[in-house]
Amino acid sequence: MARTPDPLDVMVGTKIRIFRTDRGMSQSELAGQIGVAFQQVQKYEKGINRGGASRLSRIAAVLGITVGELFESSKLESPKKSAGSRSAGSNSPFRLLAEPDALRVLKAFSRTTDPHVRRAIARLVESVADRETRVKSPTLRAAAVKPRERRRAISSK
DSSP states (O other): OOOOOOOOHHHHHHHHHHHHHHHHOOOOHHHHHSOOOOOHHOOOOTTOOOOHHHHHHHHHHTTTTTTHHHOOOOOOOOSSSSSSSBGGGSSSSHTTTTTTHHHHHHHHHOOOOOOOHHHHHHHHHHEEEEEHTOOOHHHHHHHOHHHHHHHHHHHTT
């Protein structure tokens, strides 16, 4: 039977990933500096394996943070369960930063100052994500279209 990761281990792993990514460090680089295989770092970041006190201390030192920063709760996270099996905090902005390349995208976006370009970038990323999810229900697809776009689509028919 597969063990479900403890939410605290997932939170600590998420923070490890965010700090590591922010420092431009690969999992292999972090692993080499703390004396484990990169697969072990992957398991820490997913919350599958928990790190002992000495290991977390080494990770924090390599990342240039305190051990406490790995455990500080974010106001954006919520331990409550949603109607589904995932926690309500799993889509929080802080949790989303742990996604691969998310911090890179956000940093590049923040260097963009033109509001029109920013909106275009947001629409581009949303449209790519929407295509990937391939909503099958026509009613869900229609609800996902913004009213302005829906008017354009209707008037072009």
